[in-house]
Amino acid sequence: MMIRLDRRRFLGGAASIAGFLSLPLAAxxxxxxxxxxxxxxxxxxxxxxxxxxxxxxxGIDYATAVDRMLANPxxxxxxxxxxxxxxxxxxxxxxxxxxxxxxxxxxxxxxQAAGIRRPIQEQGRELRNWWVEEMxxxxxxxxxxxxxxxxxxFTSSMxxxxxxxxxxxxxxxFRREALGNFATLLKAVARDPAMLIYLDGVRxxxxxxxxxxxxxxxxxxxxxxGHYAEADIKAxxxxxxxxxxxxxxxxxxxxxxxxxxxxxxxxxxxxxxxxEDIIAILLxxxxxxxxxxxxxxxxxxxxxxxxxxVKRLAAVFRTGGYEIKPLMRAMFxxxxxxxxxxxxxxxxxxVDLIVGxxxxxxxxxxxxxxxxxxxxxxxxxxxxxxxxxxxxxGETWISTYTxxxxxxxxxxxxxxxxxxxxxxxxxxxxxxxxxxxDRKQQAPADGAAMQQLPVxxxxxxxxxETARLGPTLTGVDQEALVRALLxxxxxDGVDLAAAPGTVVASAMLDSAYQLK
Amino acid sequence: MDRRxxxxxxxxxxxxxxxxxxxxxxxxxPRVLLLVELKGGNDGLNTLIPYADPKYRELRPSIGxxxxxxxxxxxxxxxxxxxxxLMEAWKARDFAVVQGVGYPYPNRSHFRSIEIWDTASASxxxxxxxxxxxxxxxxxxxxxxxxxxIVIDTNALPVTGPELRTIVMQDAENFxxxxxxxxxxxxxxxxxxxxxRHLLDVRHEVNAAAAGLRDRLHDGASPAFAYQDPGFGRQLxxxxxxxxxxxxxxxxxxxxxxxxxxxxxxxTQERLLGILATDLAILRRNLIAxxxxxxxxxxxxxxxxRRARQNASGGTDHGTAAPHFVMGGRVRGGLHGTYPxxxxxxxxxxxxxxxxxxxxxxxxxxxxxxxxxxxxRQPHRLDLLSx
Numbered sequence: 001m002m003i004r005l006d007r008r009r010f011l012g013g014a015a016s017i018a019g020f021l022s023l024p025l026a027a028x029x030x031x032x033x034x035x036x037x038x039x040x041x042x043x044x045x046x047x048x049x050x051x052x053x054x055x056x057x058x059g060i061d062y063a064t065a066v067d068r069m070l071a072n073p074x075x076x077x078x079x080x081x082x083x084x085x086x087x088x089x090x091x092x093x094x095x096x097x098x099x100x101x102x103x104x105x106x107x108x109x110x111x112q113a114a115g116i117r118r119p120i121q122e123q124g125r126e127l128r129n130w131w132v133e134e135m136x137x138x139x140x141x142x143x144x145x146x147x148x149x150x151x152x153x154f155t156s157s158m159x160x161x162x163x164x165x166x167x168x169x170x171x172x173x174f175r176r177e178a179l180g181n182f183a184t185l186l187k188a189v190a191r192d193p194a195m196l197i198y199l200d201g202v203r204x205x206x207x208x209x210x211x212x213x214x215x216x217x218x219x220x221x222x223x224x225x226g227h228y229a230e231a232d233i234k235a236x237x238x239x240x241x242x243x244x245x246x247x248x249x250x251x252x253x254x255x256x257x258x259x260x261x262x263x264x265x266x267x268x269x270x271x272x273x274x275x276e277d278i279i280a281i282l283l284x285x286x287x288x289x290x291x292x293x294x295x296x297x298x299x300x301x302x303x304x305x306x307x308x309x310v311k312r313l314a315a316v317f318r319t320g321g322y323e324i325k326p327l328m329r330a331m332f333x334x335x336x337x338x339x340x341x342x343x344x345x346x347x348x349x350x351v352d353l354i355v356g357x358x359x360x361x362x363x364x365x366x367x368x369x370x371x372x373x374x375x376x377x378x379x380x381x382x383x384x385x386x387x388x389x390x391x392x393x394g395e396t397w398i399s400t401y402t403x404x405x406x407x408x409x410x411x412x413x414x415x416x417x418x419x420x421x422x423x424x425x426x427x428x429x430x431x432x433x434x435x436x437x438d439r440k441q442q443a444p445a446d447g448a449a450m451q452q453l454p455v456x457x458x459x460x461x462x463x464x465e466t467a468r469l470g471p472t473l474t475g476v477d478q479e480a481l482v483r484a485l486l487x488x489x490x491x492d493g494v495d496l497a498a499a500p501g502t503v504v505a506s507a508m509l510d511s512a513y514q515l516k
Numbered sequence: 517m518d519r520r521x522x523x524x525x526x527x528x529x530x531x532x533x534x535x536x537x538x539x540x541x542x543x544x545x546p547r548v549l550l551l552v553e554l555k556g557g558n559d560g561l562n563t564l565i566p567y568a569d570p571k572y573r574e575l576r577p578s579i580g581x582x583x584x585x586x587x588x589x590x591x592x593x594x595x596x597x598x599x600x601x602l603m604e605a606w607k608a609r610d611f612a613v614v615q616g617v618g619y620p621y622p623n624r625s626h627f628r629s630i631e632i633w634d635t636a637s638a639s640x641x642x643x644x645x646x647x648x649x650x651x652x653x654x655x656x657x658x659x660x661x662x663x664x665x666i667v668i669d670t671n672a673l674p675v676t677g678p679e680l681r682t683i684v685m686q687d688a689e690n691f692x693x694x695x696x697x698x699x700x701x702x703x704x705x706x707x708x709x710x711x712x713r714h715l716l717d718v719r720h721e722v723n724a725a726a727a728g729l730r731d732r733l734h735d736g737a738s739p740a741f742a743y744q745d746p747g748f749g750r751q752l753x754x755x756x757x758x759x760x761x762x763x764x765x766x767x768x769x770x771x772x773x774x775x776x777x778x779x780x781x782x783x784t785q786e787r788l789l790g791i792l793a794t795d796l797a798i799l800r801r802n803l804i805a806x807x808x809x810x811x812x813x814x815x816x817x818x819x820x821x822r823r824a825r826q827n828a829s830g831g832t833d834h835g836t837a838a839p840h841f842v843m844g845g846r847v848r849g850g851l852h853g854t855y856p857x858x859x860x861x862x863x864x865x866x867x868x869x870x871x872x873x874x875x876x877x878x879x880x881x882x883x884x885x886x887x888x889x890x891x892x893r894q895p896h897r898l899d900l901l902s903x
Contacts, residue, residue, distance in 0.1 A: 104779035104829035159627050303710045347711045387631070387642045395714040400722045401672060401684035403715075404694040411697075488712075492699060511698070511715055 033062040035483060040343045041332065043487055043516040044300050045069060046141040048356025050472040051484040066332045070325050073179040074143050076172070079134040082126045084119075085168045089250030092163060095119045123164035128382050129368035131171065132375075135355045136365075146178035146324075147171065148351060149299055151382070152390040153292075154189045154221060156198035158383045166194035166250055167383055182292060182322035183283050186221070190275055191252045193245045199388070202244045206260035209237040216388050217278075222288040228267065235264040239273040283322065289314035293327070300328075301337050302345045303394050309336060344487030344515040347397045350378035352516065353406060357413055357508065360485065362470030374409055378402050398514065406514065414505040469500055478503045486512045547883045549648070550755060550799075551674060551769040552816045552841075554792070556776030557626065559785055560821035560838025560866075563599070564613055564855070568592050571858035575825045579782050579832070589613070593855055598789040601797035602841075609849035610800075610809070611841065612900055614875060616856040618837030618868025622820065626776070626834070629819040634673035636873050636890035647873075648767050649677025651880040651888040661728030661763050662721070668751040669771040680766075683725045688733055688754055695726035729763060736761030739802040745791045748772045752799050760806050766884060775818060779829035792816075800843060810845035813883055813901065817872065824861055837868035840875070846882070846902050853898070874898060 033041075038058035042049035057065050084092075099118040106112040135144045151174055161167055170192050177185040189195050195213070196202045204210035214236035218228045242259030245252060264273050267281055282288050293314045297305040313334070317327045331337060348356065354371050365371060375381055379402060385391055398406075473481065478496045485507040494506045507513060562579065566572050567586040586594035587603060593615075595602070605611035621639035623629045632639060636647035643650075648665065657664055657679070665675040667684040675682045685691035700723040706713040739756040743749025751770035758768060772792055777784050796814065803809040821838025837856050856866035873890040875898065880888045882901030 100778075104831070107780040107830075108783060159625065341708065345709050345711050347715070389642060389644075392644065395711070398715055398718050399672075399676075399684075400682065400718055400725065401667075403698075403718050403722060404691070407697055408694060488707075488709075491701070491704065491712075491716075509697075511701070511719060512712075514715055515709075515711055 031061045032059045033065065034058055035480075036340075036343070037062060037338070038065070039484060040338075040487065041065065041069075044337075044346070045145065045332075047135060047144075047352065048358075048360040049484065050360055050362075051476045051480055052472070054484055062338070063333060066329055069142055070179060070329055073325070074138070074140045075176045075178075075180075077134045077175060078138055079130055081168065082123065082130055082164075084123055084126075085165050087165050088248055089163055089166075089245070090248045092119055092123070092165070092250075120158075120162050120164070124158045124383065125369065125372075127158070127164045127168055127171075128372045130168075131382050132355065132368040132371055135351070136359060136368075143175060143178045145299075146328075147174045148382075149296070150174035150178065150185065152385060152393075153295060154185075154192075154195065155385045155388050155390045156192075156194040156383075157385055161194050161197045163194070163197065163250055166192075166197065170194040171383075177324070179324050179328065182317070182324055183279075184322075186283070187276070187279055189221070190217075190240065190279060191243060193250050193252055196243065196245055196252070201240060204237060204241050204243075205255075205258040206238070206241045207258075209234070209241050209260065211237040213237070213240060217282070220389060222282040222291060223285060224287055224291045227285070227287045231265070232267055235266040235273070236278050238262070238264055239266070239278045240275045243275055283318075286314065286318060289318040289322070293317060293331075296327070296331065298394060300331060301334070302342050303347075306336055309334060344512060346516050347394060348514055348516050349391070349393060349397055350375045350380035350402075351382065353378070353514070354409070357410065360472060361413060361504075362472035363413070377405055378409070403514075407509065410508050410513070414508055469504065473500070473504060476500070482507050486510065487515050488512050548759060548765060548812050549767045549879055549883045550812055550814045551767060552792075552796075552814060553630075553669065553671065553769065553771040554775050554788075554816055554818035555630075555771055555773040556818075557629075557820045557822055557834055558775040558788075558818045558838060559777060559781065559832050561824060561832075562781075562785060563596055563789065564589075564593050564615065564839040565596060566592060566855055566858060567594050569858050575858065577826070579826045579830055589851060593851070596786075596789050598786050599793040601793040602843075604797060605800055605843055606849060610845055610847050611843045611849050612847050613839050613841060613851050614870055614898065614900070615839045615851060615853040616837045616866065616869030617817075617840050617853070617872050617875060618821070618866070619871055619873070620868070622836040622865070622868075624820065624834040624836075626819050630671070631673065633817055633819060633872060634671070636876050638891060641891075645677035646672075646674040646680075647876050647888075647890060648675045648880075649679045650890070651876075651884065651886050652677075652679040652766075655679075655884075655886050657766070658764060661732065661765075662724030662726075663728055663763070663765060665765055665767040665769070666755075666758060666763075667769045668754050669769055671771065672769070674769060675767050681721055681725065683722075683729075685754075687750070688729065688757070692726050692730055695722050698722055700724075700727075729758075729761075732761040732763050733757055737806070739798075740805040741798050741801050743795050743798050745795055748791050749795045749798075752795050756799060756802050756806075759803065759808050759812060777822070777831050778827065778833060779831040781826075781831040796841075796843065804845075813842065813844035813847060813879065815875070815879060816841040821866060823864055824858060824866055825864055836862075836865040838866075842875075842900050844901075848900055848902060852900060870898070875900075 035054060035058045039049060039054045042054055042057060046053065096119050099116055102116045103113055106116065135141070138144055151171065156167060156170055158164065158167060173185070173188055173192060177188070199213035199216055200210040201213045204213070211233050214233045217236060218233060219225055238260040242255045244255050244258065259274070261272055263270060266273060266278060267285065269281060271277065290310055293310050294305050297310060313327060313330055316330050320326050336342065354374055358365055358371065372381070379397065380391055476484070478500055481500060481503050482490065482494050482496070485504065489512070490507065490510040491512045492510050494503055494510060496503065561572070561576065562581055565581050565586050567583045567588070568591060573580055581596055585597045587597060587600060588594035589606070602611055619632065619639060623632060623639055634646055635643035636650065637643040662681065663683050664680040665682045667675060667682060668686065670684070672682055672684045683691065698719050701716040701719040704716050706716055736757055737760050739753060739760070743753050748770065755768045755770055758765065772788060774784065774788055799814070800809065803812055817840055818838060821835045822832035823835040826832055853870040856869055860867060871892055873892045874896060877889055877892065878897045878900050880886050881897060
């Protein structure tokens with residue numbers, strides 16, 4: 001496929017690695033960080049950095065760039081909210097019931113059933129599309145990355161919550177405090193309606209406290225396993241009783257009469273604690289900051305957190321009153337983050353891969369549903385983490401299944417109209433003269449999603465000089481394209497003498513493109 | 517296939533040698549578990565019908581199966597008439613029905629309950645590894661053909677875990693073609709980068725599996741009898757080819773979708789049970805013809821059964837326990853476990869009589885000779901498989 005025999009033209013191998021690295025060194029001014037470090041910083045803080053962004057950042061001093069990035073974080077989304085975000089819980093549930101009734105009445109009559117929309121599913125779909133749109137259009141991708149990080153930390157899922165307005169407002173909270181204050185965020189999350197539904201706080205009353213939220217609060221949101229006892233979970237659960245939601249609006253409601261006002265012993269302290277007291281105690285415990293820093297490290301720095309550095313940064317975090325910006329600044333300026341050996345040391349999440357690729361190619365994608373379905377196929381459906389622990393991420397993003405699916409997605413992106421022919425292929429179950437038609441019939445959910453991706457019809461790989469690159473990539477020479485697209489030298493090799501479209505296609509299909 | 521084109525690059529020679537060696541190390545044919553997931557929650561009460569119980573008519577006034585159409589297995593219960601193709605196996609005593617399979621504190625969310633089954637967890641516990649993978653913790657597997665389990669479906673959770681090399685594919689041709697797009701990465705250097713190491717390892721796994729499958733499937737024979745359903749039958753066709761090619765896997769998973777019958781259940785469930793029975797009966801004939809039936813155990817499972825009482829829409833809502841099927845040349849046919857009492861419902865749901873984890877534990881012991889109790893305190897294995 002991509003294999004050309006003129007090996008000298010390949011990037012890869014010792015000689016070409018040097019060539020790969022020498023250019024930025026030569027071009028580097030005294031204070032400017034250079035192309036490759038700018039690329040590294042953007043690959044971790046933006047989506048699929050485009051060459052022009054890397055270029056403009058490369059000319060300035062590294063610390064200045066980090067400060068600029070953190071200076072004025074956006075606290076609200078650019079994309080207009082869906083129309084239903086202020087709808088009440090009762091009315092959504094009623095509409096859902098009506099729709100389900102109609103669907104039942106329609107029975108197997110597919111024509112009749114086709115026009116009936118269930119609001120919970122429909123709003124969930126619109127909510128996901130809305131967020132993907134925001135990731136694509138935002139001028140502050142770091143804020144979206146942090147929002148996604150908090151979504152994966154304080155998990156809630158559409159599957160369980162079944163009330164999109166609450167998840168929209170939770171997402172708005174994560175964005176507002178994305179680079180704000182963790183203590184503020186934690187306090188707000190404990191009263192957040194989506195969280196109260198997700199972890200059964202709504203059902204937790206003095207007579208029968210539900211331990212779900214208390215358990216995850218200690219195990220996942222703050223201290224981490226091994227730093228508390230079962231009795232602490234029980235005490236926390238009692239302290240949060242009464243925090244619930246209004247059944248009509250779905251807004252937070254403090255049902256004082258359902259609160260257990262009795263004495264509790266929590267992590268060695270005794271008192272008539274309420275929810276705020278529990279959170280205050282957790283914020284005084286050094287393990288809380290360590291849990292957050294370790295997780296941020298895995299997300300932004302590398303797959304192998306350095307325990308000493310985690311402790312150091314956690315102390316910065318805690319003593320600084322849990323301000324997130326200074327922590328992120330310290331992390332981006334750390335020698336571990338800047339270590340060139342660390343470039344390409346993380347695996348792109350499905351959201352990273354899909355949003356980044358669409359951004360880099362400058363593809364117009366008016367309907368985001370196909371992208372969302374691809375995210376689901378690759379194992380990261382926004383607003384539906386697999387369980388309360390969130391997406392495991394890291395190495396688990398890539399399995400034999402998802403690796404092939406990722407490649408398939410990328411192939412669709414770079415050549416929307418052609419299907420790679422199979423060299424000397426062996427047909428299973430007889431010949432298949434029309435493979436595409438066959439596949440359409442047989443394709444499972446994931447395959448079907450790919451077919452529906454509204455990709456502009458152009459084949460980068462085979463169109464040679466006539467391939468039209470989007471404005472994001474035009475006018476960039478082949479070497480810069482590869483250096484912008486890949487965090488390290490290609491694994492399979494990219495022929496730099498080929499047309500720019502071909503180079504972009506080979507770089508995206510190279511396994512190094514899976515890394516950031 | 518043009519091997520030169522495919523294997524070009526540094527690792528080519530060693531890979532070619534490795535796959536040759538793998539082909540040679542086939543000893544006794546492996547015992548394979550064929551998992552059949554019935555997605556959506558199959559209605560057990562209309563699958564294995566307690567036809568003699570007057571309470572059944574009371575709970576199922578309009579969707580209940582008429583007594584005279586039930587295929588009676590004993591004086592109390594019988595199979596839905598659409599399962600008739602399985603009666604051949606029933607008579608041959610290699611088809612077992614385990615009654616009342618479920619778990620304590622049942623969860624009624626599709627998503628969560630199938631996760632509980634797939635990971636053999638307690639209802640309150642969240643595990644990330646599949647039960648088959650857990651069973652092989654610390655158990656060395658023959659490195660065979662570069663793949664330990666094959667999922668011909670989208671949900672690979674039961675066989676997901678570091679112990680198993682699992683390949684998910686919808687059809688072999690697409691998988692092999694996709695694998696061909698990735699040159700083998702054996703011998704490529706990772707420069708001490710763990711993310712890159714992982715990526716190269718997975719690539720190698722894909723290639724090793726493709727190499728192991730390509731020649732075997734190419735040379736393997738075709739099933740003697742054609743499957744009927746374009747979806748489920750196609751999955752079983754590939755499963756049969758894999759078995760006939762003697763790819764040394766320990767598990768294959770297929771699935772049949774659409775059992776979530778909240779409204780107008782009868783035509784939907786009848787169609788699905790018909791597909792299931794017809795193609796499973798063909799699978800049995802194919803594997804008997806290929807002299808493989810003794811090496812294979814088929815096990816159905818589903819996230820839950822459905823509520824005992826039908827709803828107002830001629831359907832049933834999410835419930836709890838249900839019967840499941842076990843078939844194979846070494847299966848002790850007949851009824852196992854006890855049917856949940858219709859007189860002793862818990863909030864309108866059947867009480868389970870067999871914990872699904874004891875079924876899994878029995879499979880782990882009987883198919884692969886590994887001990888795993890999946891956290892059940894007093895595991896009592898079922899007498900489902902002969903040695």
